[in-house]
Amino acid sequence: MGRDLYSYLVYARTRPVFGRLAYYTLKLLGVEIPRSVHIGKDFLLEHGGFGVVIHRSSEIGNRVKIYPGVTLGRADIYRPADQSRFAGIVIEDDVILSPGAKVLCKDGVLRVGRRTVIGANAVLLESTGENEIWAGIPARRVGQRP
Numbered sequence: 001m002g003r004d005l006y007s008y009l010v011y012a013r014t015r016p017v018f019g020r021l022a023y024y025t026l027k028l029l030g031v032e033i034p035r036s037v038h039i040g041k042d043f044l045l046e047h048g049g050f051g052v053v054i055h056r057s058s059e060i061g062n063r064v065k066i067y068p069g070v071t072l073g074r075a076d077i078y079r080p081a082d083q084s085r086f087a088g089i090v091i092e093d094d095v096i097l098s099p100g101a102k103v104l105c106k107d108g109v110l111r112v113g114r115r116t117v118i119g120a121n122a123v124l125l126e127s128t129g130e131n132e133i134w135a136g137i138p139a140r141r142v143g144q145r146p
Contacts, residue, residue, distance in 0.1 A: 109127075
């Protein structure tokens with residue numbers, strides 16, 4: 001299956017008639033992106049995005065690349081959802097989320113700044129600035145994008 005099919009399904013999941021079918025097809029392919037997640041233009045699920053899980057309170061900007069195994073979600077899953085202070089995750093334009101990256105928010109809104117790169121298997125627990133490179137567990141700023 002080509003990149004075009006995944007992109008088609010990601011955008012089709014919000015359509016009234018075929019949206020549910022597209023959503024469940026993505027789930028069968030190993031990608032969990034709820035219909036409530038707003039996604040900007042030119043979004044890429046690299047290599048099919050197998051294992052990608054995105055929380056329903058997330059927002060994804062334009063030209064974002066997400067690799068397999070990425071998770072966007074709550075850091076306080078030990079609490080019942082109605083007791084969580086998690087409000088959402090915002091991924092701004094031109095962000096790259098490398099394979100296995102986890103973006104987890106405990107309180108309020110976690111924002112990944114424009115053109116930021118989150119490294120492979122990093123666990124990001126705080127908001128970032130623009131043009132930054134983050135890596136590690138927990139993730140720390142390790143550089144600046146040119």
